[in-house]
Amino acid sequence: xxxxxxxxxxxxxxxxxxxxxxxxxxxxxxxxxxxxxxxxxxxxxxxxxxxxxxxxxxxxxxxxxxxxxxxxxxxxxxxxxxxxxxxxxxxxxxxxxxxxxxxxxxxxxxxxxxxxxxxxxxxxxxxxxxxxxxxxxxxxxxxxxxxxxxxxxxxxxxxxxxxxxxxxxxxxxxxxxxxxxxxxxxxxxxxxxxxxxxxxxxxx
Ligand code: 5GP
Numbered sequence: 001x002x003x004x005x006x007x008x009x010x011x012x013x014x015x016x017x018x019x020x021x022x023x024x025x026x027x028x029x030x031x032x033x034x035x036x037x038x039x040x041x042x043x044x045x046x047x048x049x050x051x052x053x054x055x056x057x058x059x060x061x062x063x064x065x066x067x068x069x070x071x072x073x074x075x076x077x078x079x080x081x082x083x084x085x086x087x088x089x090x091x092x093x094x095x096x097x098x099x100x101x102x103x104x105x106x107x108x109x110x111x112x113x114x115x116x117x118x119x120x121x122x123x124x125x126x127x128x129x130x131x132x133x134x135x136x137x138x139x140x141x142x143x144x145x146x147x148x149x150x151x152x153x154x155x156x157x158x159x160x161x162x163x164x165x166x167x168x169x170x171x172x173x174x175x176x177x178x179x180x181x182x183x184x185x186x187x188x189x190x191x192x193x194x195x196x197x198x199x200x201x202x203x204x
Contacts, residue, residue: 002177002179003176003179004179005175005181006181006192006193006195006196006199007150007180007182007183007196008183008192012041012042012149012182012183013045015173016042016049020046020050023046023050024050024052026145026168026170027106027143027147029050029105029106029145030058030105031060031061031099031100031105031106032046032058032105032107033060033062033063033106033107033121033125034060034061034062034063035063035065035107035108035109035118035121036063036064036088038184039110042110042147042149043108046147047060062088063088063089063121063125064087065086065117065120066084067084067085068082068083068084082116084116084120089124092128092131097132100129100132100142101129101132101140101142102138102140102141103143104143104145106145106146106147107121107122107125109148110180111149112148112152112171114154114157114158115156115160117158118148118158119158119160122146129142144168145170146164148170148172150173150174150175151171151173151174152174152175152176
């Protein structure tokens with residue numbers, strides 16, 4: 001049985017708050033791409049902390065990715081998926097997408113587990129942006145960086161470009177290989193918060 005660790009809305013808020021300055025200094029994001037569903041709420045909270053006095057809010061684009069298991073019927077914490085399925089993607093036929101070219105783009109997700117999803121997101125976004133740049137004859141470099149609330153310290157199935165791993169990747173917390181229960185998945189939020197309060201500080 002995998003150990004469960006309960007994460008509250010306040011925990012998420014504080015992890016975004018404490019990471020914001022490093023994100024501003026190191027990645028200088030001009031646009032956020034949130035990976036749904038887990039990246040949506042962290043992305044929105046983070047945006048408030050990234051806003052500069054008198055500056056504009058950074059816009060958030062959303063992509064929806066899901067990991068599907070080829071075999072088996074287990075609970076997600078018992079049997080993580082292996083195949084990424086696109087549920088929602090950026091609309092590269094629209095003019096608005098050209099604003100991505102040459103920008104510093106921050107990809108936000110809640111957790112880096114096997115890294116399969118992040119590998120897929122980076123690979124596919126880089127490919128699509130390059131293709132769009134080529135079509136438009138533009139040569140500016142688009143830089144992707146990554147923010148996650150939690151990175152599980154384990155062998156990863158997916159890989160990321162070295163440039164990202166070395167200098168454009170931030171996890172607010174590195175955890176053991178536990179199952180993180182996020183508040184937006186809770187059916188009974190009072191019970192969720194109660195379990196979180198019970199588990200103590202050093203549960204990660
Ligand atoms: P990865 O592709 O890194 O294996 O996993 C990515 C997705 O699997 C996450 O975005 C999330 O939806 C799900 N996932 C992996 N580990 C956890 C976890 O500990 N808790 C929750 N709630 N979801 C997880």
